[in-house]
Amino acid sequence: MSPRRTVRVDLGDRSYPIVLGHETLADVGGAVAERTGASQAVLVSVPGVNRLYGATAARSLREAGLRVLRLEVPDGDATKNLRQVAKLYDALVEKGADRSAVVVSLGGGMVSDLAGFVAATYLRGIQFVTVPTTILAMVDAGVGGKVGVNLKQGKNLVGAFHQPRLVWVDTATLASLPRRDRAAGLAEVVKAGAIWDASFFDRLERAGEKLLEADPDLLIPVLARACQIKAEVVSRDERESGLRMILNFGHTLGHAVEALHRYRGILHGEAVAIGMVFAARRSEALGLAPEGTAERIEDLLRRLELPTERPDFARGAYLSALKVDKKKKDAHVRFVVLREIGRAETCPLTPAEILPAGRRSRAARGGRS
């Protein structure tokens, strides 16, 4: 039997557990009932995931005594919008969901962001549980309480902080996740080590490509530690006023890369991988991190089949993409740099300082020098 781990996210009266295990989806109902005391579960999923796991989750919830309302939203980040939110509200009202209902999201980060925002705002907030089925959602979307949707002008411009009552991770659901998505999710795991825990980073280096195989005995402790790191950071700064910013390591340039691709053809984790290598190189160039820091990160990400080179868009395009970062405060961006593997801090830089003139991407120069 594979190990079960519980990570507690410590947020006072909003604390909650992340329970990680293998082939545990059939047990989710009891845990939801115990944690929420809800009498109705609104199970929100996307078609692919719903077909594979929806019935098992619904049955488990029903066996635990909850009435179950199953709702499906179209897959893809493009549908994480206000229109879907309004449709979900309508379904909740029509089915008589009241304050004793819990919203349970089953799927990746897109569905938990969307369903979580509905839970945060329906009747001024009802309970929320997430059952993530991607590595990215397990270590990232599930922890931190950020929920929200996109506007046509940009991603995640609307949202709330709404902590789940429970995160239920069944690594068996990863079997159906494409290898490329698994790799992309691992980028956030690498990030956790890089910003917070050097010995965890060492462990990831030892495991390397084996992490892609979704072996629960290897993966559960690794995912648990990644969750724990995020939980530690979030616990100290729930509303993202300071420390929590370090979780944006790799994300400033990563967001720009995603935006320049118009969010097509590149996964979030892939863009973050590129952004982390870039940020680590900048940290070295600024004299903040010892030489070799970026190389270790780059090597590990390559073993995880992730891209590490900045795509060759014009500098001007990068600069304007960096400027629309919604975390901008006046002209400066709080750029996350490494001091060494396991230690990060923020540094206020303008887009032009983040990407100085005369620096072409390695890709454009013809690969590694």
Added chain:
Amino acid sequence: MSPRRTVRVDLGDRSYPIVLGHETLADVGGAVAERTGASQAVLVSVPGVNRLYGATAARSLREAGLRVLRLEVPDGDATKNLRQVAKLYDALVEKGADRSAVVVSLGGGMVSDLAGFVAATYLRGIQFVTVPTTILAMVDAGVGGKVGVNLKQGKNLVGAFHQPRLVWVDTATLASLPRRDRAAGLAEVVKAGAIWDASFFDRLERAGEKLLEADPDLLIPVLARACQIKAEVVSRDERESGLRMILNFGHTLGHAVEALHRYRGILHGEAVAIGMVFAARRSEALGLAPEGTAERIEDLLRRLELPTERPDFARGAYLSALKVDKKKKDAHVRFVVLREIGRAETCPLTPAEILPAGRRSRAARGGRS
């Protein structure tokens, strides 16, 4: 010079002051700047109020060093909806509002509910200040942090708890408020006395119809005490899990009356007045409150030119209106009863128990017996 009063709403790190005065609108900018440190103010108002007070408020904000974006939404509760929310998001994005912006609502409860919900969810929450221009908004919408919008299926079905950083009350803005709206706002003032403070209720009885004249020397201490009462209740139960329910005194039937009128031709405060008299009579009939309790409430409300008799809709219509109350938990409604003037509690009753068969409204029986 009229008295200035400050009421502190004590909610830990979300505490904020309600500052009440007369002819103080021109000073709002300095207070906003000091409380929020914001660099941009998004001033949201409705046409009538905007025409009278928008320029003064905007000038004051500008003189305090804030950039000001003025936005207008159509008046009326029917436009407190997701469509207006989406339009406000768009305006904020297009004008580059970031996390250093504060949303300032100028108007009644409708605009503060709507603008407050936008503030609660734009970029996962930015700062919010309300400048209420109706008595109802001064004592009710301004305190408690409830923000939200209507769905076509019902009122306030979507929302959040988002505390303002400051509530700025200038009673001079009441001069332009129709007498009927003033009366309706005073219903919530009477409620505050009835549920929490017998000596305040006495004071209201002594003032009676004079409260309708909007004399600041009389009104400011009265509004301050009403705010303070709500603040005391909210401080002890921010998320409405128990005690705060008593603020719904008069609202269970009141909401039903509003719904049966399809929200037309009756003001919220008028429906609450009817609901309070009804609830006080039920409290007496249940043997919970001493005889004469309802009569005192009824007499005071009549002096304030408020209706007190339940309109003559069929009992079945009332029962189904009571059932869609979104605060329902299973079949029971937490109906607020009085134990005496100044002391309220909740009592779980089914709609049929709230309105037993064979009880026709007095109006239908031909007035007072």
